[in-house]
Amino acid sequence: DRVIIAAGLGSPFLAQYLQTPLDIRPVLGQAIAYEGEILGDPDFQPAITSGDVHVVPSGVGGYWVGATVEFPDEQGEVMADEQLLNEVKEAAIAFCPGLQHLNMTEQWSGLRPRPHNQPAPVISQLPGHEQVWLATGHYRNGVLLAPATAQILIPWLQS
Ligand SMILES: Cc1cc2nc3c(=O)[nH]c(=O)nc-3n(C[C@H](O)[C@H](O)[C@H](O)COP(=O)(O)OP(=O)(O)OC[C@H]3O[C@@H](n4cnc5c(N)ncnc54)[C@H](O)[C@@H]3O)c2cc1C
Known part of the structure; x- marks a missing residue:
């Protein structure tokens, strides 16, 4: 029912299937x-x-x-x-x-x-796709921000 794209550098590749540009370098x-x-x-x-x-x-x-x-x-x-x-x-x-x-x-x-051209990380709903969230592009703080990322996403998963 719900999808979270958390594929690091693979995320733009997945987002392009949903016709959404995502620039992560x-x-x-x-x-x-x-x-x-x-x-x-x-x-x-x-x-x-x-x-x-x-x-x-x-x-x-x-x-x-x-x-x-x-x-x-x-x-x-x-x-x-x-x-x-x-x-x-x-x-x-x-x-x-x-x-x-x-x-x-x-x-x-x-x-x-x-x-690229936006702050890290990218934690947001994929525009135009209610059932898809992005939780990616954590740049230098992926380990540090993992619990906070989960805290943002859990209410959405449970709603
Ligand atoms: C040198 C270095 C220093 C770092 N130092 C810190 C630090 O001091 N503090 C800190 O908090 N973090 C640090 N990090 C961690 C870094 O911030 C995180 O690793 C980074 O943000 C990536 O996290 P991620 O989970 O988004 O992506 P990744 O760890 O890259 O995980 C993405 C996953 O998605 C998978 N994937 C890709 N494409 C697809 C696909 N098409 N389908 C399915 N799966 C796919 C990949 O195989 C991978 O397992 C460091 C990393 C490096 C390399």
Whole structure:
């Protein structure tokens, strides 16, 4: 009876079946995982942020560092830039020097869906389609905003 389009970068493709233009573009992000030993006080392991670079504890003696923000070119293509990842790494080591003594265990990249010419996220009824909602384009805050997104949609599903 009801459909929620929550397909990230696949959402425009689905919306076009309903003759509704939706412009969501990829913004690439790279991150690194470190492992080895606990840095600093074992009983106080906060996420640390400086200049939009984040060091996030991911279990005992593990840390994620990220992320780059890489926009597509005029053709809509975006390729991971090693130099940008190095800059993030150097910035993290500058405010958390202990990282350089840990092992880099993983390097990762993903595409964030960013709405073009409208704020993120897109949570609204698809114009002209009462039974279809969009819950997509969360860009850099998809994890953070997942509960709030559900809170907006649940009353509609239950109505
Ligand atoms: C480098 C990086 C850093 C991030 N940092 C943060 C952060 O600090 N805080 C935070 O809150 N979030 C963060 N995120 C998460 C990010 O904000 C969310 O992943 C993003 O908003 C995507 O969420 P989504 O659920 O809309 O899309 P996705 O996670 O892309 O999920 C869409 C799903 O739809 C599926 N799909 C696509 N097309 C179709 C189709 N035609 N039919 C059926 N299914 C389809 C895909 O397979 C996928 O499973 C980060 C992401 C990246 C890549």
